[in-house]
Amino acid sequence: MKRLFTGLQSSGQLHIGNYFGALKPFADMYAGYESFLMVADYHSLTSLKDAAQVRTNTIEVVKAYIAAGVDPAKAIIFKQSDVPAHTELAWVLECQVTVPFLMQAHAYKDKVAKGLEANAGLFNYPMLMAADILLYDADVVPVGADQRQHVEYAREAAAKFNLAYGETLKEPQELIAEEVAVVPGTDGQKMSKSYKNTIPLFATPEETTAAVMSIVTDSSGERPENVYQIHKLFRQDIDGLYAENKGKYKVLKEALAADINTYLAPMREKFNSLTDQDVQKILSDGAAKAAPIASAKLVGVRQKVGVTL
Numbered sequence: 001m002k003r004l005f006t007g008l009q010s011s012g013q014l015h016i017g018n019y020f021g022a023l024k025p026f027a028d029m030y031a032g033y034e035s036f037l038m039v040a041d042y043h044s045l046t047s048l049k050d051a052a053q054v055r056t057n058t059i060e061v062v063k064a065y066i067a068a069g070v071d072p073a074k075a076i077i078f079k080q081s082d083v084p085a086h087t088e089l090a091w092v093l094e095c096q097v098t099v100p101f102l103m104q105a106h107a108y109k110d111k112v113a114k115g116l117e118a119n120a121g122l123f124n125y126p127m128l129m130a131a132d133i134l135l136y137d138a139d140v141v142p143v144g145a146d147q148r149q150h151v152e153y154a155r156e157a158a159a160k161f162n163l164a165y166g167e168t169l170k171e172p173q174e175l176i177a178e179e180v181a182v183v184p185g186t187d188g189q190k191m192s193k194s195y196k197n198t199i200p201l202f203a204t205p206e207e208t209t210a211a212v213m214s215i216v217t218d219s220s221g222e223r224p225e226n227v228y229q230i231h232k233l234f235r236q237d238i239d240g241l242y243a244e245n246k247g248k249y250k251v252l253k254e255a256l257a258a259d260i261n262t263y264l265a266p267m268r269e270k271f272n273s274l275t276d277q278d279v280q281k282i283l284s285d286g287a288a289k290a291a292p293i294a295s296a297k298l299v300g301v302r303q304k305v306g307v308t309l
């Protein structure tokens with residue numbers, strides 16, 4: 001079985017864009033691989049300074065993946081900070097690449113352009129991510145298109161290391177699900193927490209309905225496109241409904257809210273049934289499985305670079 005590794009950095013309340021763009025694609029494919037699902041809690045420190053928030057996010061994202069259908073018995077689910085080999089290998093990799101190389105990272109440039117603090121962690125972020133991947137000899141790394149360059153960076157770091165010290169690290173391949181649509185938000189732009197245009201995944205039916213009712217509709221077309229595009233994700237057979245209710249935006253929004261609530265009900269129930277203790281157990285079991293694999297890889301690296309005497 002090929003090995004799959006992916007990481008997630010959760011930065012707050014998950015929305016249906018996260019579900020269709022990340023959770024569902026992972027839940028649909030992970031069982032075909034030996035899969036590792038890592039919560040990138042150390043990565044989140046590059047932007048989050050609130051400890052309670054870091055904890056909550058970690059717990060919620062694990063609950064979310066399990067609610068979305070991931071069986072913890074069939075994947076190794078763990079958090080980055082539980083396996084110290086990640087930060088250790090990151091250092092070694094940082095010594096392989098140059099500052100100008102890291103300066104070209106789009107994610108870094110975008111975040112700095114948006115006014116985020118350019119802390120050294122943010123700058124080195126791609127090498128911690130490279131370490132995540134390379135410790136496990138991952139074959140495939142499913143990521144969103146915005147993370148493609150980071151996987152290229154992991155490949156580059158592996159190649160540089162191998163060139164300097166001999167074949168040690170496996171060059172990974174990104175897996176970008178091209179058919180995954182960008183889910184539009186309530187204002188028609190890409191759904192994103194930072195645009196405040198989300199439909200939350202684990203909200204009450206009432207909150208969901210309120211978010212759906214706030215979808216912006218234009219009065220020009222026959223079909224409220226923003227409503228329709230979201231509706232299609234939850235139900236395929238809606239063309240008749242939209243044909244029968246031309247111009248009746250309220251009726252269509254109510255139908256969408258009902259369909260979302262029906263679709264998400266079992267997931268929400270599962271999410272709410274999981275306790276924080278359940279998550280801690282899953283993460284500690286996962287770390288116990290991930291750590292020996294990572295340590296074994298690191299032993300080889302340490303020997304190659306000469307820190308093992």
Ligand code: AMP
Pocket residue numbers: 009010011017018019020021022143144145181182183184190191192
């Ligand atoms: P973020 O929290 O924005 O970093 O997103 C986490 C994951 O959800 C990434 O894999 C994104 O590609 C995915 N995602 C976020 N927003 C959307 C969206 N509007 N449509 C599709 N996928 C999304």
Ligand code: TRP
Pocket residue numbers: 005006007008009040043128129132133141142143147150
């Ligand atoms: N940087 C990724 C993101 O923001 C999360 C991540 C961390 C990751 N380590 C990884 C993804 C390793 C894939 C593999 O989405």
